[in-house]
Amino acid sequence: MLNPKLKSIIRRIDDLPTLPRTVFRITEMINNPRSSARDLAQVITDDQVLTARLLRLVNSSFYGFPQRITTITRAIVIIGFDAIRHLLLTTSVFDIFSDRRSDLQNARENLWDHSLGCAVAAKVIAKHIRHDKVEELFVCALLHDIGKIVSMVYAQQDHEAATRLAAEKDILLIDAETEILTYTHADIGRLLAERWNLPSMVAEVIFHHHTPDQAGIYAKEAAVVHLADIFCRALQLGSGGDNRMPSLNTSAWEILQLQKSDIAAMLSEVETGFNDISPFTDAITTAASA
Amino acid sequence: MRRILLKEAQAGMALAADAVNTQQMLLLKKGVLLTEKSLQMLKSWGVETISVQQSNSEGTETSGSSDNSQDIQQEILSRFADTIEDPIMAEICRVAAEIVYERTRPT
Numbered sequence: 001m002l003n004p005k006l007k008s009i010i011r012r013i014d015d016l017p018t019l020p021r022t023v024f025r026i027t028e029m030i031n032n033p034r035s036s037a038r039d040l041a042q043v044i045t046d047d048q049v050l051t052a053r054l055l056r057l058v059n060s061s062f063y064g065f066p067q068r069i070t071t072i073t074r075a076i077v078i079i080g081f082d083a084i085r086h087l088l089l090t091t092s093v094f095d096i097f098s099d100r101r102s103d104l105q106n107a108r109e110n111l112w113d114h115s116l117g118c119a120v121a122a123k124v125i126a127k128h129i130r131h132d133k134v135e136e137l138f139v140c141a142l143l144h145d146i147g148k149i150v151s152m153v154y155a156q157q158d159h160e161a162a163t164r165l166a167a168e169k170d171i172l173l174i175d176a177e178t179e180i181l182t183y184t185h186a187d188i189g190r191l192l193a194e195r196w197n198l199p200s201m202v203a204e205v206i207f208h209h210h211t212p213d214q215a216g217i218y219a220k221e222a223a224v225v226h227l228a229d230i231f232c233r234a235l236q237l238g239s240g241g242d243n244r245m246p247s248l249n250t251s252a253w254e255i256l257q258l259q260k261s262d263i264a265a266m267l268s269e270v271e272t273g274f275n276d277i278s279p280f281t282d283a284i285t286t287a288a289s290a
Numbered sequence: 291m292r293r294i295l296l297k298e299a300q301a302g303m304a305l306a307a308d309a310v311n312t313q314q315m316l317l318l319k320k321g322v323l324l325t326e327k328s329l330q331m332l333k334s335w336g337v338e339t340i341s342v343q344q345s346n347s348e349g350t351e352t353s354g355s356s357d358n359s360q361d362i363q364q365e366i367l368s369r370f371a372d373t374i375e376d377p378i379m380a381e382i383c384r385v386a387a388e389i390v391y392e393r394t395r396p397t
Contacts, residue, residue, distance in 0.1 A: 230379075230382065231382065231386075233369075234366065234370075234382050234383065234386035235386050235389060235390060236362070236366065236386075236390060243369065244369070245369045245370055245373060245379075247373050247376065247379065248373070248376060248378055248379055248382075253378060260377065260378055260381050263378070263381050263382055263385055264381075264385045267382070267385045267386055267389060268385075268389065271389050271393070
């Protein structure tokens, strides 16, 4: 049941990026609470390229394990089921962000840094409010701007027009898109999350990261990513393609039940967390090109 | 040291006292040399008057070497300017500006 707006997205965008099949199968496993570590290992080892890449990653200095890890089963045991799933999704998303056309490289790298920064911030906030879905929120935040990558590559003219308008009027990209296009990067992001069979929380949070108060049952999760986006912009971690600082949605702040006095500690943790995770990006890049 | 209207201030003048906004948030430190950019930033934060040093030559602590980190800090302050009504945003801005300053400060 597609509305006209989404139909026009599909019309304009020939070919949405796809997740590798293995990752697709793995995300299906996320939805099935009865999946075991062994099931996961089975799925990964079916894909040789992914296995090699994952092993290179877990043996990188980022993790710093004293002994070499040679099997996926061992990697899952040492690092954990959730972390492996998480790692897989991150590397697949990174592929989408990484360079294919050099003219977009800068923008893509900036957007990757922004997305990663937001993911780190979401984790920090989630921990502070003792949310039970910290890893899922990391994923939501990592993917919150994935729609921008899609339009950057597959709807270039639209993207350029919206970016130009945002710069001229000093407004958010989403507002520029709303003004001159029939869709926004939030629409695309949600469509992509649905195509990738990700949990509905992810799709809804992506769609509502600028309008968290309208996210219904996921209002709290959307609030986390909304605040994470603001933290990330304040700390200038990468760039989301627009210069403007979004104003903090009041009900989002209220639903999180944080205090003004929590802010200094959280921002400091985001800064540290982002620095710690930079070798991770290097590791993924090396593993991808090896 | 004298107190002047912001619109009378010029680039090159040095602050004789910390410049703060209506919520007592520090925007620029005493001793800093004003630039076009920082004047613009102060204006967007609603600052109306500032204290400047009588003469530009003696007794000014110039912060030439940390210009870059100051620029970055001021950029953050400028970007936050129209959210000043919100004390939470002001706090985020304050803390972020400090962190970014530390990050980019020449060691």
